[in-house]
Amino acid sequence: MKDNGHISKRRFMEELRRYQKGSVTRRHFLGVTGLGTATAVLGAAVPGLRPRPAFAQDIGDRVVLATWPNYHDAANFDAFTDATGAFVQVNVFGSNEEMLAKLQAGGSGWDVFVPTNYTITTYVGEDLIEPLDVSKLPNYDPAAFDPRFADAGTVDGTLYAVPKNWGTTGFAVNTAHDGGTALTSWKDFFDRTKTDFSGRTMVHDYQLTTIGNALKYFGYSFNSVDPAELAEAEKLLIEVKPHLFAISSDYQPAMRSGDAWLTMCWTGDGKQLNADMPEIAYVLGREGGEIWSDYYAIPKGAPHREAAYALINHMLDPEVNAREVLAHGYPVADANTNALLPEEILNDPILYPAQDLLDALEFGAAATLTDPNRAELLARFKSA
Amino acid sequence: MTQRERNWLLVAPAGAWFLVMLVLPLSVVFVFSFGERGPAGGYVPAFTFEQYANLPARLTAFKNTLILAPLGTLAALLIAYPLAYQLAVRTDPKWKTILLVLVIVPFWTSILIRSYAWIFILGGRGLPALLEAIGIEGVRLIYTPFAVTVGIVYGYLPLMVFPIYVALDRLDKRLLEASSDLGARPLRTFLQVTLPLSIPGVATGCLLVFILLMGEFLIPALLGGGKVFFVGNALVDLFLQSRNWAFGSAVAFTLIVIMLITVTIYMRLIARLRVGRDDAQIM
Numbered sequence: 001m002k003d004n005g006h007i008s009k010r011r012f013m014e015e016l017r018r019y020q021k022g023s024v025t026r027r028h029f030l031g032v033t034g035l036g037t038a039t040a041v042l043g044a045a046v047p048g049l050r051p052r053p054a055f056a057q058d059i060g061d062r063v064v065l066a067t068w069p070n071y072h073d074a075a076n077f078d079a080f081t082d083a084t085g086a087f088v089q090v091n092v093f094g095s096n097e098e099m100l101a102k103l104q105a106g107g108s109g110w111d112v113f114v115p116t117n118y119t120i121t122t123y124v125g126e127d128l129i130e131p132l133d134v135s136k137l138p139n140y141d142p143a144a145f146d147p148r149f150a151d152a153g154t155v156d157g158t159l160y161a162v163p164k165n166w167g168t169t170g171f172a173v174n175t176a177h178d179g180g181t182a183l184t185s186w187k188d189f190f191d192r193t194k195t196d197f198s199g200r201t202m203v204h205d206y207q208l209t210t211i212g213n214a215l216k217y218f219g220y221s222f223n224s225v226d227p228a229e230l231a232e233a234e235k236l237l238i239e240v241k242p243h244l245f246a247i248s249s250d251y252q253p254a255m256r257s258g259d260a261w262l263t264m265c266w267t268g269d270g271k272q273l274n275a276d277m278p279e280i281a282y283v284l285g286r287e288g289g290e291i292w293s294d295y296y297a298i299p300k301g302a303p304h305r306e307a308a309y310a311l312i313n314h315m316l317d318p319e320v321n322a323r324e325v326l327a328h329g330y331p332v333a334d335a336n337t338n339a340l341l342p343e344e345i346l347n348d349p350i351l352y353p354a355q356d357l358l359d360a361l362e363f364g365a366a367a368t369l370t371d372p373n374r375a376e377l378l379a380r381f382k383s384a
Numbered sequence: 385m386t387q388r389e390r391n392w393l394l395v396a397p398a399g400a401w402f403l404v405m406l407v408l409p410l411s412v413v414f415v416f417s418f419g420e421r422g423p424a425g426g427y428v429p430a431f432t433f434e435q436y437a438n439l440p441a442r443l444t445a446f447k448n449t450l451i452l453a454p455l456g457t458l459a460a461l462l463i464a465y466p467l468a469y470q471l472a473v474r475t476d477p478k479w480k481t482i483l484l485v486l487v488i489v490p491f492w493t494s495i496l497i498r499s500y501a502w503i504f505i506l507g508g509r510g511l512p513a514l515l516e517a518i519g520i521e522g523v524r525l526i527y528t529p530f531a532v533t534v535g536i537v538y539g540y541l542p543l544m545v546f547p548i549y550v551a552l553d554r555l556d557k558r559l560l561e562a563s564s565d566l567g568a569r570p571l572r573t574f575l576q577v578t579l580p581l582s583i584p585g586v587a588t589g590c591l592l593v594f595i596l597l598m599g600e601f602l603i604p605a606l607l608g609g610g611k612v613f614f615v616g617n618a619l620v621d622l623f624l625q626s627r628n629w630a631f632g633s634a635v636a637f638t639l640i641v642i643m644l645i646t647v648t649i650y651m652r653l654i655a656r657l658r659v660g661r662d663d664a665q666i667m
Binding site for chain 2: 095097098100101102104105122125126199205207241244245246247248253254257258259369370372375376378379380382383384
């Protein structure tokens with residue numbers, strides 16, 4: 001095949017000779033051969049070449065955090081960097097499966113990650129998570145946490161993870177389009193997707209919630225791995241698919257632009273959408289659904305362990321944590337933080353739903369994470 | 385050192401690269417494809433054909449890829465050719481460089497960011513809102529196969545433009561004059577002189593775009609809203625969601641084989657086309 005566009009071997013040698021003989025400048029040589037660009041790219045990729053101030057307690061120049069979308073106040077990270085000199089590099093994920101896959105593959109480079117309650121036993125079983133040294137987390141006050149949202153961090157008596165936020169998985173609906181009839185259940189969610197919300201509904205690209213909520217339609221457990229029940233959920237999802245706007249966990253842009261009117265939704269996204277567009281309501285399905293709790297944890301082999309402890313400790317500071325809640329709208333289980341939050345947040349029905357709605361919710365079960373059938377079901381649904 | 389030894393020494397780095405970056409990973413994929421998924425995901429050594437037997441579960445993904453990849457290549461070709469022609473044949477030389485740079489400029493930004501830009505352009509507040517303003521209502525663009533095709537053509541256009549541009553640019557303009565002197569009209573000159581001589585560029589461009597499209601996953605995921613499912617998307621899900629490395633390897637290996645077969649047939653056809661033309665020229 002002919003040489004197209006790239007410099008040929010012979011031409012490269014000619015240019016090199018010309019440069020050696022001094023008949024062309026170095027800039028010309030680097031430019032024609034493409035070596036200049038290559039050097040510039042390589043140079044920028046070497047962290048040692050970047051400026052870096054000195055600090056009393058040196059924890060390194062960075063800490064890598066694997067977390068969820070719309071889940072932090074960037075100002076809190078800036079404050080951490082100002083105080084310690086470590087830059088917080090944030091990686092955002094769409095599902096716990098994806099986090100587990102990255103850690104299983106090895107070499108993730110993460111220092112801190114944010115697993116959800118039901119995944120922690122699997123991380124312990126796979127030896128992917130570091131037991132926490134509480135002495136390095138002076139801001140962690142176990143007595144202040146509601147045990148319902150803190151228990152999953154301890155496996156067989158060892159502390160592996162400290163609570164970040166808790167929340168629910170319901171749906172957000174643009175009430176301007178509901179024709180005066182409110183949606184109150186997962187049955188409404190799927191049935192009306194086939195009628196007046198056709199082409200306007202989004203479901204998560206996430207097996208736990210998409211399959212779990214389809215199971216709730218039939219009144220089954222959110223966590224079911226029963227083949228017959230899963231088959232019914234699959235049938236429903238495939239029936240609904242032609243009426244979906246998209247299968248994606250990134251639903252805020254479409255809800256805000258008005259392209260989508262109905263979506264599966266987590267507490268904080270519901271709060272953020274409702275705050276900016278009051279016509280968007282956050283609803284918990286009457287049949288139930290998911291209640292969850294996220295944790296801060298350190299993966300085995302974290303490259304910046306000291307910085308990881310420093311970051312978690314920083315985020316657990318009630319002042320910092322309260323600013324996080326105000327930014328993302330997810331409740332915390334920490335009484336010290338709640339003491340600093342304004343009354344209207346603590347009484348907000350999106351963050352703290354009515355008790356009868358909460359009672360119907362289930363925590364995700366570890367089995368759903370590892371069950372091959374649920375993963376296959378979602379793949380079949382997406383490729384159908 | 386003899387010339388022979390020196391040659392070997394010069395080839396060694398490329399050979400090592402080839403071995404470590406191509407042969408080794410492919411062997412891993414091949415071996416894994418006969419294994420099984422671990423209890424918490426991943427890979428457990430085994431020797432089973434179960435993964436290959438399970439391939440029909442991803443039939444739709446293969447079908448979508450085998451339809452949309454050639455279509456996307458064709459669409460890119462139809463748009464790239466006139467552009468390359470204009471640049472190579474019709475443009476004043478002093479503008480050429482600037483215009484060529486403009487074709488590459490988008491490459492300076494990540495395809496991820498550019499695809500997000502398209503989400504807003506094709507979304508309800510973008511083009512459809514403009515169309516509504518002029519009276520065309522109810523147009524849905526984002527998260528459709530159309531949006532994916534737009535994204536593909538946009539993303540891969542430069543890869544198609546450049547080879548065609550080079551072929552047309554090197555074309556001996558005296559041939560066009562000769563054709564005209566011999567009484568051929570512009571259309572005939574184009575069809576019988578310009579087009580055949582640019583075929584190598586077209587062939588290269590199509591090959592580049594087609595191969596990359598077969599493995600594409602980002603554009604369908606972002607602009608297809610998770611509903612337009614390529615083999616690439618199936619692979620991402622198998623490795624990042626269900627963590628079924630064995631089945632993922634079988635799907636990946638099958639894709640590689642399909643690609644090898646398609647590309648071989650394609651190269652043969654192109655070669656035959658050239659031979660046929662050379663014969664015609666002799667006559």
